Amino acid sequence: MDPYQLMQSAVDIVNDSAHPVNKIAAALAGDGPSGHPFSVAYTNYWPLPILKRIGPDRRIGNASGTIHAETACILNAPKSGGARVFITDPFCPNCAKNMAEAGIRAIYIDHKGFDKDFSRRRNEHFEDMSMYICEVAGISVYEIRRKERSITPILEISPDYTPPEDNPAQILSCSAGKRGFHEAIADAHAFYEGTPFALAAAHDPDGAPVVIRASTHPVPGLTRETDSALLEKTGEKYSYYLEPLNRVMMRSRRHGLAVNPQFVYSSRMPTSREQVNAVGAGLTRLQIGNPNDCRDTHGIAAAHSLAEKGIITYRTLSPRPKNKP
Numbered sequence: 001m002d003p004y005q006l007m008q009s010a011v012d013i014v015n016d017s018a019h020p021v022n023k024i025a026a027a028l029a030g031d032g033p034s035g036h037p038f039s040v041a042y043t044n045y046w047p048l049p050i051l052k053r054i055g056p057d058r059r060i061g062n063a064s065g066t067i068h069a070e071t072a073c074i075l076n077a078p079k080s081g082g083a084r085v086f087i088t089d090p091f092c093p094n095c096a097k098n099m100a101e102a103g104i105r106a107i108y109i110d111h112k113g114f115d116k117d118f119s120r121r122r123n124e125h126f127e128d129m130s131m132y133i134c135e136v137a138g139i140s141v142y143e144i145r146r147k148e149r150s151i152t153p154i155l156e157i158s159p160d161y162t163p164p165e166d167n168p169a170q171i172l173s174c175s176a177g178k179r180g181f182h183e184a185i186a187d188a189h190a191f192y193e194g195t196p197f198a199l200a201a202a203h204d205p206d207g208a209p210v211v212i213r214a215s216t217h218p219v220p221g222l223t224r225e226t227d228s229a230l231l232e233k234t235g236e237k238y239s240y241y242l243e244p245l246n247r248v249m250m251r252s253r254r255h256g257l258a259v260n261p262q263f264v265y266s267s268r269m270p271t272s273r274e275q276v277n278a279v280g281a282g283l284t285r286l287q288i289g290n291p292n293d294c295r296d297t298h299g300i301a302a303a304h305s306l307a308e309k310g311i312i313t314y315r316t317l318s319p320r321p322k323n324k325p
């Protein structure tokens with residue numbers, strides 16, 4: 001598919017964004033699970049249940065209720081592995097991390113996005129963080145000019161590069177239904193030994209039942225062994241870590257898995273951002289190992305808001321951790 005047309009398909013919808021100030025759109029083009037090419041395009045948006053029942057101005061925990069355009073494309077793509085993403089603006093580190101986990105191969109940014117308010121871009125850490133994430137994760141980045149039909153590389157990654165991962169998300173075959181789900185949770189508690197993780201039951205593109213599971217992990221390309229100094233540096237707003245439920249949501253898109261929305265589990269309460277993304281992914285039900293445990297108190301507050309408004313139902317599913325002697 002023609003990159004200029006794909007960029008145009010994002011530009012065409014950008015003014016539909018309900019956001020009063022930051023109107024952003026993205027398109028994602030790739031090959032679906034059965035190999036047929038597809039593209040999707042989204043603006044940043046408030047998922048309908050959040051817009052209607054909470055409203056656009058209230059924060060959910062410490063997250064805004066919006067889904068960024070790039071992340072919306074991934075959540076709604078039949079398969080994101082190997083895909084290209086076209087964005088009207090430079091992207092934020094959280095979307096960079098999501099695109100890395102989702103297996104995006106290349107990102108194209110409309111050149112007009114670079115002419116917009118510089119301070120906003122600086123605030124969003126595009127240069128120092130988003131681009132670095134792409135470099136380690138192996139995502140090429142280009143500037144695209146539709147009128148001139150020119151594409152300028154900002155970062156080009158060798159096709160031979162594979163980002164190192166010390167703890168990649170895992171896709172395992174399992175028995176179908178509730179029994180398989182519960183067995184998979186017990187197995188994961190034993191495997192992750194107390195590290196927070198998330199897990200979802202799904203079907204692979206051939207229709208076979210699988211579980212996808214992941215723990216908290218640095219963005220693909222960074223490892224705890226070689227990048228510990230960088231990983232310890234936590235910014236005010238962003239970190240280089242991906243949270244488990246986010247990883248499961250992004251990795252399932254990467255491989256074109258059909259997640260069963262009834263069977264999504266997190267060993268502790270997900271963060272505010274993960275819960276908002278879960279709403280964007282169409283999830284209405286989360287099973288939680290320990291709902292009083294969370295990375296921070298904001299996640300607990302977010303769960304209260306979303307439960308109170310009937311947007312997500314949280315069910316406690318007793319964890320079965322392997323006790324250490």
Ligand SMILES: [Zn+2]
Nearest residue numbers: 068091092095
């Ligand atoms: Zn973003």
